Amino acid sequence: MFKVISISILIILALTQAALPQSASSDELCNQLAGHPWEPGRNGIGGVEWNEVDAAAAIPACREALSQQPDAPEIKYRLSRTLMQVGAYDEALPMMLEAAEAGYSPAETAYGTAFMQGQGVRIDYAVALEWLRRGAMHRHPIAQHNLSVMLMNGQGTPVDSAESFRLSLEASEAGYPYAMDMLGYLYEFGIGVPRDYLQARRWYNEAGSRAVSRSAYAIARGFELGRGTQQDPQAAYNWWKDLAWGGDAYSMVRLGAAYEAGNGVAADPEQALLWYGYAAESGNYSPGMFALGRLSLQLADTPEETAVALQWLHRAAYNEQTEAYLVLAEHYETHGELGSAREMAELAAYYAHGPIVKLAREIIERIGARAAEPTTPGRFVTGSSAPTENASSESGVAPSPSPAGSEAPRPQ
Known part of the structure; x- marks a missing residue:
């Protein structure tokens, strides 16, 4: 019995030993830890995305690999992209340039993208275009994408x-x-x-x-x-709901709009206000502030509720949601505060575009010389975006997510 057990243990140990992988070389380990999904031959499969590299493990492995193969551009690329991730640009960028000059397309792409986005260097569209064009010529898809963005936006080149x-x-x-x-x-x-x-x-x-x-x-x-x-309004509502529950501020506003208008769901102004409020408080998101202030003003029953609504509209305007100026101007004109109405209309005409400007000028003409000095608490100075001491002190401007823009250029 003991002999049978001993033989079984020996068999298991032999099988286990056979199944264990041989220790990887430093080159293989560097590739495993710091290789990019869009290096040649990978086509997006495997590899490690930007900001997901385990730098503490990858840097020594890639240094060891580079000491054994000092001219290998793919190792230089992997080490330099990892160094860039931890902010060691002084070492990373010259090494990335060496790999790029060797014709390694991921390095060409990464070096061009660094100058496109200002990663460790000042933005220089001429340098970015040169290297992204090289990467695109070598058919690297990220180079093609980033170059496409620059050509669409006219960054350093005609559109x-x-x-x-x-x-x-x-x-x-x-x-x-x-x-x-x-x-x-x-x-x-x-x-x-x-x-x-x-x-x-x-x-x-x-x-x-x-x-x-x-x-x-x-x-x-x-x-x-x-x-x-x-x-299909209901399908749209379901999409916006899923995205809003995931914490996306733009989708919160769209979900609020569905509740406000009754698109794909029963109209519910309270739910609309709730989602507008979530968006407004999510990263200082100005479209949420504007939607919350606008609807709150429409539904306000008391002076206190009106004051809160106006505060949100002022915050939205201060954060470059220029349509808020027009809503404020219309409100102040309706309530006889002609000085404040004219001030808001002038700001709308100065900062806004399109139909908002036309409507703002109509208010200015309608008020004419009847306007007295502005009396609105926390008003804005005409021609300036700076608030008085009573306005919100928050100065961050949260960008509005494009409902269908191109994804931002990708770091390497």
């Missing part, structure tokens, strides 16, 4: 919508999900290509299936407006 579209299409067909999201945007708004909602929805769905969260905005909006699919 070239047709070339922006071509690059986005190539990167999308290579499987890069953020390019798919941008391609959907180009199709939806007819940039560099005739507008095509069906194609836009196709690429948004492709990007969304690869966990690009921005595409979810466009999918929801497609249901809301009937773009590339049958209009």
Whole structure:
């Protein structure tokens, strides 16, 4: 019996030993810990995304690998991208340039992106364009995507919508999900290509299936407006609800708008106010402040409720939500506070664009010389965005998430 047990243990130990992997070389370990998903041959499969590299483990492994292969551009790239992640730019960028000059397309892309975004250097679009063009010429999809963004926005170069579209299409067909999201945007708004909602929805769905969260905005909006699919307010509501519960401020505003208008759900102004409030308090989000102030003003029954609503509108205006100036001007004019009404209308005419300016000028003309000195607590000085001592002291300007913009250029 003892002999049988001993033989069994020996067999198990032998099988276990055979199953254990041989110790990886420093090159293999560096690749495993710091290799990028879009290095040649990976096509987005495997690798480690930006800000997910375990720098404490990767840096010594890649240093050891580089000591054994000092001319290997892929090792220089992996070490330098990890050093950039921890802010060691003085060492990282010269090393990244060496890898880029050796023609390694991920390094070309990363070096160009550093100058595009100001990662450890001042933004220099000329340098960014040079290296992103090299990466794009080598058909690196992130280089193609980032170069497409620069061409669409005219960053350091004349706008070239047709070339922006071509690059986005190539990167999308290579499987890069953020390019798919941008391609959907180009199709939806007819940039560099005739507008095509069906194609836009196709690429948004492709990007969304690869966990690009921005595409979810466009999918929801497609249901809301009937773009590339049958209009379905309830489906749009369900999308906005899921995104809002995930903490997205833009989606909170859209969900509030669905409750306010009764789109896809029974109208419920209290729920609308609730979601507008969540958005307003989420990172100083000015569209949420504006929606909350506007609806609160409409529903206010007491002077106290009116005062709170006006406070939110002033905060929204201070945070560059310029339509709030017009709402404030209309309110003050209606209540006979003509000086304050004119002041808000002048600010709307100065800062806003499009129809808001026209409406603001109509208020100014209507009030004319009847306006006395402004009397609004916490008013703004005409022609200035600076509040008086009674206004909110918060000065951060939260960017409004694009409902269907291209994903921001990706660090390497």
